[in-house]
Amino acid sequence: MQPFTTITAIAVPMHEANIDTNQLCPTRFNKVPRGPRYREILFYDSRFKPDGTPTEFMLNAAPYDQSGIIVADRNFGCGSSRETAVYALYEFGIRCVIAPSFGDIFAANCAKNGLLALTLPEEECAAIRRQLQDRPGATISVDLAAQTVTDVEGKAHHFEIHEVRKRCLLEGLDDIARTQQYAERIAGFEKNYYKDRPWLGARI
Amino acid sequence: MTGNTPQSIIEKLWNSHHILSDEGESLMYVDVALAQENTLHAFTALEKSGRKVIRPGQIFAFTDHYVPTTGRARGTDAIADTGIRNMVIDMQNMAKKYGVTLFGMAHEHQGIMHIVPPEQGIIQPGLFVIGNDSHTSTHGAFGCLAYGVGASEFAHVMATQALWQRKPKAMRITIDGDPGFGVTAKDLILALIAQIGVDGATGHAIEYAGSTIQALSMEGRMTVCNMSIEAGARVGLIAPDDKTYAWVEGRPYAPTGRAWEQALDAWRALGTDVGAKFDREVKLDATQIAPTATWGISPEHALPITGVVPDPAGIKDPQKRSEYETALEYMALRPGMALTDIRLDRVFIGSCTNARIEDLRAAAAVAQRGKAQVTTWVVPGSMAVKRQAEAEGLDQVFIKAGFEWRDPGCSMCTAINGDYLQPGERCASTSNRNFRNRQGPGGRTHLLSPAMAAAAAITGHLTDVRDLLK
Ligand code: SF4
Numbered sequence: 001m002q003p004f005t006t007i008t009a010i011a012v013p014m015h016e017a018n019i020d021t022n023q024l025c026p027t028r029f030n031k032v033p034r035g036p037r038y039r040e041i042l043f044y045d046s047r048f049k050p051d052g053t054p055t056e057f058m059l060n061a062a063p064y065d066q067s068g069i070i071v072a073d074r075n076f077g078c079g080s081s082r083e084t085a086v087y088a089l090y091e092f093g094i095r096c097v098i099a100p101s102f103g104d105i106f107a108a109n110c111a112k113n114g115l116l117a118l119t120l121p122e123e124e125c126a127a128i129r130r131q132l133q134d135r136p137g138a139t140i141s142v143d144l145a146a147q148t149v150t151d152v153e154g155k156a157h158h159f160e161i162h163e164v165r166k167r168c169l170l171e172g173l174d175d176i177a178r179t180q181q182y183a184e185r186i187a188g189f190e191k192n193y194y195k196d197r198p199w200l201g202a203r204i
Numbered sequence: 205m206t207g208n209t210p211q212s213i214i215e216k217l218w219n220s221h222h223i224l225s226d227e228g229e230s231l232m233y234v235d236v237a238l239a240q241e242n243t244l245h246a247f248t249a250l251e252k253s254g255r256k257v258i259r260p261g262q263i264f265a266f267t268d269h270y271v272p273t274t275g276r277a278r279g280t281d282a283i284a285d286t287g288i289r290n291m292v293i294d295m296q297n298m299a300k301k302y303g304v305t306l307f308g309m310a311h312e313h314q315g316i317m318h319i320v321p322p323e324q325g326i327i328q329p330g331l332f333v334i335g336n337d338s339h340t341s342t343h344g345a346f347g348c349l350a351y352g353v354g355a356s357e358f359a360h361v362m363a364t365q366a367l368w369q370r371k372p373k374a375m376r377i378t379i380d381g382d383p384g385f386g387v388t389a390k391d392l393i394l395a396l397i398a399q400i401g402v403d404g405a406t407g408h409a410i411e412y413a414g415s416t417i418q419a420l421s422m423e424g425r426m427t428v429c430n431m432s433i434e435a436g437a438r439v440g441l442i443a444p445d446d447k448t449y450a451w452v453e454g455r456p457y458a459p460t461g462r463a464w465e466q467a468l469d470a471w472r473a474l475g476t477d478v479g480a481k482f483d484r485e486v487k488l489d490a491t492q493i494a495p496t497a498t499w500g501i502s503p504e505h506a507l508p509i510t511g512v513v514p515d516p517a518g519i520k521d522p523q524k525r526s527e528y529e530t531a532l533e534y535m536a537l538r539p540g541m542a543l544t545d546i547r548l549d550r551v552f553i554g555s556c557t558n559a560r561i562e563d564l565r566a567a568a569a570v571a572q573r574g575k576a577q578v579t580t581w582v583v584p585g586s587m588a589v590k591r592q593a594e595a596e597g598l599d600q601v602f603i604k605a606g607f608e609w610r611d612p613g614c615s616m617c618t619a620i621n622g623d624y625l626q627p628g629e630r631c632a633s634t635s636n637r638n639f640r641n642r643q644g645p646g647g648r649t650h651l652l653s654p655a656m657a658a659a660a661a662i663t664g665h666l667t668d669v670r671d672l673l674k
Binding site (some may be wrong): 015016017018020022023026027028030031033034045050073074077078079080081082083084086101102103105106108109112115124162163164167174175176179180182183185186189190193197198199200201 | 223224226227228229231241242244255270282287288290291336352353355356357361363364365366368404405406407436463466467470523527530558613618619620627640641642645646
């Protein structure tokens with residue numbers, strides 16, 4: 001996994017609440033193997049007409065075709081657990097989504113793929129979206145180690161993030177390797193677990 | 205109960221699966237993991253890293269999202285689209301390669317990943333269940349902690365049989381009172397989501413309690429828990445009781461003899477202790493809930509069927525106003541029109557929310573009163589449901605009413621197997637998501653119960669099922 005440390009990038013404001021993972025990656029693309037094709041798949045049904053010609057959706061044209069950050073409204077990434085929604089964001093070049101709240105599974109999926117889903121209060125998200133609206137193509141910066149977002153006007157916003165999520169992102173750490181250090185503890189737990197629950201049978 | 209501190213069922217389940225804590229996260233032991241064709245992404249990741257599935261006996265794979273709902277006798281050859289066909293074939297091969305139990309396309313118990321495991325007795329009270337699908341919360345109906353996860357976390361479980369989690373906050377939703385005539389589990393959960401919002405339970409595990417929940421059948425409980433994710437919760441559960449045990453007993457994976465007695469003793473201690481604390485409590489009066497349908501593009505856009513399409517002009521909050529405008533534009537509805545005036549093109553009765561035998565019985569009871577006015581599909585949730593329905597003659601009721609009787613799978617719930625709406629088509633659906641394009645690009649979805657869906661089918665518009673059954 002690519003580490004995430006800092007980013008300064010064009011940020012695209014998305015004013016709508018509840019942008020779900022079906023919109024990020026329409027269901028019929030879930031079968032596409034992970035890879036560059038996902039760049040086109042992101043928001044496919046908003047970006048392309050049924051005949052395949054591009055719409056006016058903002059990600060289709062400059063400056064937002066170069067976006068690295070999305071500033072959204074509440075409940076971004078709700079819905080399906082599909083990790084393909086994260087593949088699509090990632091391949092498009094999005095490394096960070098800022099929103100007042102996220103779908104839980106989506107936020108976890110982001111963290112596993114080097115993408116930072118960070119939470120700022122509703123008013124701060126709205127203020128940053130307004131700035132971006134006024135100055136299309138403006139950049140904002142995110143510093144994960146310092147836990148700050150620097151908005152268009154240079155104002156710093158502090159954000160909270162769980163320490164493990166932060167460390168894994170900063171180091172680009174693979175979760176499975178982390179867990180395997182505990183293999184013995186897991187095995188020990190498992191033995192007792194089944195001893196106390198004979199009805200679960202010999203599942204292992 | 206440890207010591208004297210009263211515990212909720214959520215805490216009990218959490219503690220019994222907690223292996224260790226590290227940096228504020230908990231490593232949790234996973235009993236059962238459920239895969240579907242899209243889990244190929246997890247298998248591919250595992251394969252790339254050269255890792256193994258350490259407990260294949262605890263991983264179960266289902267072909268449901270991509271399977272066709274007709275022409276089953278021809279096997280995967282019945283799938284015309286190569287991309288779709290390969291998803292089914294590749295997943296079946298991957299499951300075999302890694303030695304996980306497969307309910308493949310030709311299996312006599314094939315069906316949806318949230319319908320088959322309870323049928324098989326794979327789901328039992330007290331388990332920590334994960335699934336590579338957000339509606340894994342369904343299994344909470346048995347008193348399980350059941351989480352939906354993405355591909356990376358699923359790969360992690362296959363490699364370690366454990367999952368890192370942070371303890372969710374606990375929320376109790378108590379529903380009391382006798383729901384009125386024609387009001388089902390689906391109406392309860394839609395009304396609840398309309399009340400608390402689609403992010404109303406984010407970060408929480410929900411325990412559903414109260415007399416209304418206790419009175420529900422296991423099927424109804426599964427419907428309620430299924431849609432917890434639509435309120436933002438990853439977990440929604442109900443303490444097990446005699447109905448739960450009666451459901452599990454005698455199923456293929458259920459314990460027997462002395463083991464059954466031991467299990468029962470343990471399961472009986474799972475319920476929330478009197479005096480246990482919850483971070484949030486919500487109460488709902490079931491007597492106030494009417495048959496419900498959604499009008500918009502989010503499950504919280506739900507109203508009693510007697511209602512009218514809301515008028516954005518009357519909404520003060522500009523954000524919400526524009527959300528409603530977007531929804532009405534997508535759904536092509538006029539503010540103020542009666543919900544019952546919404547004319548339909550299609551009806552879909554199916555999905556892991558509402559394709560169990562009880563759902564089909566409810567739909568058939570309405571279907572026998574008329575003839576389908578629009579194309580109506582009934583897609584049973586599993587082969588077992590299908591056979592049971594046929595044994596009861598429900599298939600004949602549907603066919604006589606002009607409904608199409610199809611083979612089990614997710615079908616038009618997520619429109620990935622080739623079953624989908626045409627752009628602009630409007631569908632009354634017993635599934636769980638009315639997001640834009642969910643049932644096909646440009647498709648429009650109204651969520652409702654099986655009885656309401658059947659009522660809509662025989663009138664051609666959204667209908668108050670109580671008027672038909674009177
Ligand atoms: S029926 Fe729908 S919600 Fe349920 S598992 Fe299938 S696609 Fe997901």
